[in-house]
Amino acid sequence: MASPKFESITPSAARLTESLRDIGYDFPSAVADLVDNSVSAGATNVDIFIEFDGPESYVLIADDGIGMSENLLTEALRYGTRRDYQQGELGRYGLGLKTASLSQCRAVTVATRKSTRASRLYVRTLDLDVISEVDQWLVLRPGRENLPQRALTYLTEGTGTVVIWDKLDRVLPENRPEGGWARRRLDALAKRTAAHLGMVFHRFLEGTRDGHQVTITMNGEKIEPWNPFAPHEPARKELPRQRFEITVGSITGSVRMNRYVLPSKEHFSSPDQFELMSGPLKWNRQQGLYIYRANRLVQWGGWNGIRGIDEHTKMARASLDFDTDLDDVFNINVAKVRVTVPVQLRQMLERPINELCSRADEAYRKADRTSEMGSLKPSVPRQAVWNGLESAETTAMKDAGLALRAASMQAGEYAALLRIVAILEAEAPAVAQGLGLNT
Ligand SMILES: Nc1ncnc2c1ncn2[C@@H]1O[C@H](COP(=O)(O)OP(=O)(O)OP(=O)(O)O)[C@@H](O)[C@H]1O
C-alpha cells in the first residue's frame, strides 16, 4: 500500500500559547486591541477598569456592542477565529482577543450577551496554566457565579461583552503583588492607557464622519480625545489636501493626506493647550505622519524614513488615511501598532512632506525672530488655509525650490540661502516666486 502523501501535525498548544505572548503588545496597545473589537461590535460605550486587589487584581473591559451567540463566543476564543470581514472592520487576523489579553495575563474570561430578550449569558475562559498542563487547546466554561459582580451588572440590562484579565503576571510584580508599588504601577498604567486610547481612538471619541461615536471611560473617568492636529486652534495652518492612487500587484486603493503646521507657542490659544498638544512623546517626536487605518490611528510620529526629526519642523504633522482594502500593502501587524509605507507611496509623499516641513521651518524661524525682537509679533493669520492649486510647470519649479531649501538646511547654510533669496527677490522676483522661495 502506498504511504499517504501528507500527515497532519497539531501545534503544541502549551508551547505556542506561551510564545505568542511576546508578539509586540505593551499594556496600552493590548487594551486598544480589545477596544477595536468593541468598536467593531458597534459599541457606543466602552468602560475599562483596572482594579487593584493584590494578587487578585484584574482588568475588565465592558462594552454595549451586539454581543455574541454561544457558538460565536467559542469561535472567538479560537486562535485564528474563522470568519469573514467587511471593508472598514478593525479586526483582521482573528487573534487579537487572545494574543492581546494573554500578553498581559494568564487567564482571559469573556462573558457575552447577544439578545436583550433572552437573559442568557455565555461565559468562556482561556487559562494558560490549564493549557500548559494538558497541552491542548482547551476552553473552560465557568459558571456566571465566578464572574466579578461588576461584570454581571454590565450584562443584566442589554447586549454586550465583558472581557476580564486575571492572573496579571506581566503587570504585577512577582514579589509582593499586594504592595504599594504594585498599586502605583496599576495607577500609572491606567493613566498611560487612557492617554493612548485618547490618541488612537480620537476620531471615534469625537465622532467619525459616518456618525460612529464611542465613549470610553477608564476607572469611571471619561477619556477625552487627543487630536494631534489641534483642530480648534485658530492659528493652525492647513496645506492643500492630497490624494494618492496606489497599485501594488493586483491591489488598488487610495490614500488621503492632510497636512498641518501647528501654531508656535505664542500663537497657541493658551500655554496649557500648547502643553497638551505636545503629546505623549512631546513636540519633537510627535512631528511627522499619523497613519490611520479605517479611522483608527495605527502609527504616529516620525517621517517614515522620508526625512529625519528636526527641531525646526516640530510643528509639522500630517495625517495619512488608508482603508482595510490596502492592509496587505501597508503590512499592518497583529498588534496594530506598526505599518510599512509602500515604496511607491513613499516616493509620492516626498514632495508634499518636504513642502510641509519647509512651511513649518519658515514659521519656526519667523517665530524665533519675533520672539527675539520681543514686541513685534506677527498677527494671527485670518486665512488658515494655504491655497495653492498648482499647474504642472510651477510644480517642477517648486520642486527645485524645495530641493534647494532642503539641501541648504542639510548643509547648515539656510541663513545663506535666505540672503540669496533676498537678492533674488530684489533682482528677479518672478524666479524667487516660481521657486517658492519668496518671503
Ligand atoms: N467585544 C466583542 N463583541 C462582539 N464580538 C467580539 C468582541 N470581541 C471579539 N469578538 C468576536 O471575536 C472574534 C475574534 O476576535 P479577535 O480580536 O481575536 O480577532 P479579530 O478581531 O477578528 O481580528 P484581529 O486579530 O485583527 O483582532 C471577532 O472577529 C469577533 O467576531
Ligand SMILES: [Mg+2]
Ligand atoms: Mg480583534
